[in-house]
Amino acid sequence: MSPTESPSRASTPGSTPLLEVRGLAKSFGDHEVLRSIDFTLDTGKVLVLIGPSGSGKTTVLRSLNGLEQPDAGTVSVAGGEVAIDFAGPVSAATRLALRDRSAMVFQHYNLFPHLTVLQNVTEGPIVVQKRARADAEAEAMALLERVGLADKRDAFPFELSGGQQQRVGIVRAVALRPQLLLFDEPTSSLDPELVGEVLTVMKELAEEGWTMVVVTHELVFAREVADEVLFLDGGVIVERGAPERLFTAPTQERTKQFLNRLL
Ligand code: ADP
Numbered sequence: 001m002s003p004t005e006s007p008s009r010a011s012t013p014g015s016t017p018l019l020e021v022r023g024l025a026k027s028f029g030d031h032e033v034l035r036s037i038d039f040t041l042d043t044g045k046v047l048v049l050i051g052p053s054g055s056g057k058t059t060v061l062r063s064l065n066g067l068e069q070p071d072a073g074t075v076s077v078a079g080g081e082v083a084i085d086f087a088g089p090v091s092a093a094t095r096l097a098l099r100d101r102s103a104m105v106f107q108h109y110n111l112f113p114h115l116t117v118l119q120n121v122t123e124g125p126i127v128v129q130k131r132a133r134a135d136a137e138a139e140a141m142a143l144l145e146r147v148g149l150a151d152k153r154d155a156f157p158f159e160l161s162g163g164q165q166q167r168v169g170i171v172r173a174v175a176l177r178p179q180l181l182l183f184d185e186p187t188s189s190l191d192p193e194l195v196g197e198v199l200t201v202m203k204e205l206a207e208e209g210w211t212m213v214v215v216t217h218e219l220v221f222a223r224e225v226a227d228e229v230l231f232l233d234g235g236v237i238v239e240r241g242a243p244e245r246l247f248t249a250p251t252q253e254r255t256k257q258f259l260n261r262l263l
Contacts, residue, residue, distance in 0.1 A: 001011055001014065001036050003177075003179070003208070003210050003211065006064070010188065011043050016044075016078075016079035016241060017040035017041055017071070017079075018041055018042060018043040018077065018078060018180065019039075019040065019041040019064070019075070019077055019103070019180060019213075020035060020040045020074075020075070020076040021038060021040070021060075021064070021073065021074070021075050021076075022038050022076075023036050023037070023038065023072060023074065024036070024038075024060065024070050024072070024075070024086075024247065025037075025070060025071050026036035026056075026064060026068065026070045026071055026235075027071060029051040030084035031057050031226060032235055033059050033235050034056045034059055034060065034063075034070065034189065034235045035234075035235045035236050036073075036236065037056075037060060037073070037078055037232075037235075037236070039213060039228075039230060039236070039237070039240070040069055041180075041213065041223055041228075042149045043179075043209075044209040044210070044224050044226050045227040045228070046194075046206045046210075046211075046212045046213075046221040046227050046228075047212070047213045047214070047226065047227065047228050047229075047230065048213075048215075048216060048225070048226035048228070048229045048230070048231050048243070049061075049215045049216075049229075050213070050215075050216070050219070050229060050230070050231050050258070051230075051232035051234070051238075051247050051258065052092065052233060053232055053259070055098050055232040055233050055234060055235065056232050056234075056235040056257060057184075057215040057232055058184055058185075058215060058233075060215075061068050061104065061182045061184050061213060061215055062184075062215075063075070063125040063170055063217050064098075064102055064180070064182060064213065064235055065098070065099055065102050065103075065104050065148065065182055066095040066096070066098045067099075067104075068092045068101035069086065069095075070086040071086065071087075072086055072087045072105045073085075073086050073087070074086070074245055075098065075181070077098065077179065078101070078179065079179075079209075082097045082098050082125040084098060084133055086093065101178060102178045102179065102180040102181070102182050103124075103172075103173035103174070103176040103178040103180075103181060103182065104173065104180075104182045104183075104184060105166070105169050105170050105181065105182065105183045105184065105186050106169065106184055106186075107184050107185040107186065107188055107189055108128070109157070109162070109165040109166050109189075109191055110156075110169065111165055111168060111169060111172070113156065113158065115156075115157075115167050116153065116154050116155060116156060117144065117153050117155050117156075117157075117160070117229045118137065118140055118141070118144070118151050118153040118154065118155070118180055120172055121134060121140040121143065121144065121158070121168065121171050121172045122136045122175070123138050123172075124138055124172065124175065124176050124178075124233075125139070125140075125175055125176065129176070130152065136175070139175060140175055140206075141153065142169070143171040143174055143175055144171055145258075146169075147167040147170070147201050148167075149164060149167055149168060149170055149171070150166075152164065152208055161194060162189060162190045162194055162196030162207045163190055163191075163195075163197045163198055163217050166186055166187070166189075166194075167196045167197065167201055168199060169186070170198070170201055170202070170205070171186070173209075174205070179211060180207065180211050180212070180213065181210050181212045181213075181214065181242050182212075182213050182214075183202065183212065183213070183214040183216070185244050186198055186202070186214075186216070187199060187216065187217060187218060188216075188217060195218070199218060199221045202214070202221070202225070203221070203224065213233045214226070215263065219259075219262055219263065222243055223242060223244070223247055224244045226243045227242070228240060228241065228242060228243075229241060229242070229243045229246045229247075231246065231250075231252070231254075231255045232244065233254050233257065233258070236246070238252050238254050239251060239252045241256045242256065247259065252253060
């Protein structure tokens with residue numbers, strides 16, 4: 001399903017970014033994990049976050065999904081349809097409104113172990129979004145078919161490979177019809193031979209026009225799929241740019257060192 005097929009999730013018209021993040025800051029105790037993170041993301045674009053472990057990438061994603069509450073900064077979705085200033089009190093309703101706009105794909109899949117594949121995918125649409133079971137199941141099956149897992153509909157997560165589990169994780173996120181797909185190192189728990197099947201699905205979603213924020217160490221994927229790459233270190237964006245430029249001609253010493261270690 002392409003993002004625009006969803007009736008309540010039409011693209012944002014004009015030049016308003018789908019996502020606008022300004023001055024995001026977060027500390028855990030006296031550890032400043034994010035310091036003034038700024039970026040925008042247009043509808044249908046893919047933003048990739050790279051950086052060393054502990055640089056704050058996951059905290060950025062979790063802040064976008066309402067799983068983490070930043071100390072300061074603003075997040076605006078769809079030209080202010082959801083607008084949050086974290087410097088002030090944020091109501092539970094506002095946090096839920098933010099969460100409703102995005103869906104997260106986790107490093108460790110986070111499937112419900114006691115539910116079948118089909119139940120994992122339809123749980124959110126049926127229980128949270130109150131969609132009709134028949135519709136939710138039909139859409140889930142169509143999505144599972146697309147990632148080659150229709151025959152696993154009644155399997156439990158423990159019966160699947162990591163790559164299959166993560167493809168279910170992606171289908172589960174897409175089935176929520178979010179405006180924004182968030183990926184938190186989706187392939188870093190996988191055996192190397194299973195990484196490709198997950199990246200292929202992600203690439204197809206990008207080509208279909210999904211708006212995506214991806215935390216990954218897969219630089220080849222980033223280079224092919226990202227519209228923009230942010231390099232984070234120590235909770236700040238050290239460098240940003242188109243992947244072609246950032247990977248071939250980084251301007252910052254820290255970026256060069258990081259890339260040299262990975263390439
Ligand atoms: P990355 O995704 O780049 O590896 P994270 O956003 O996961 O980085 O973490 C950034 C820093 O914040 C790390 O030093 C991490 O230990 C710390 N951190 C993350 N979550 C918590 C938490 N709930 N409590 C305390 N420290 C945390």
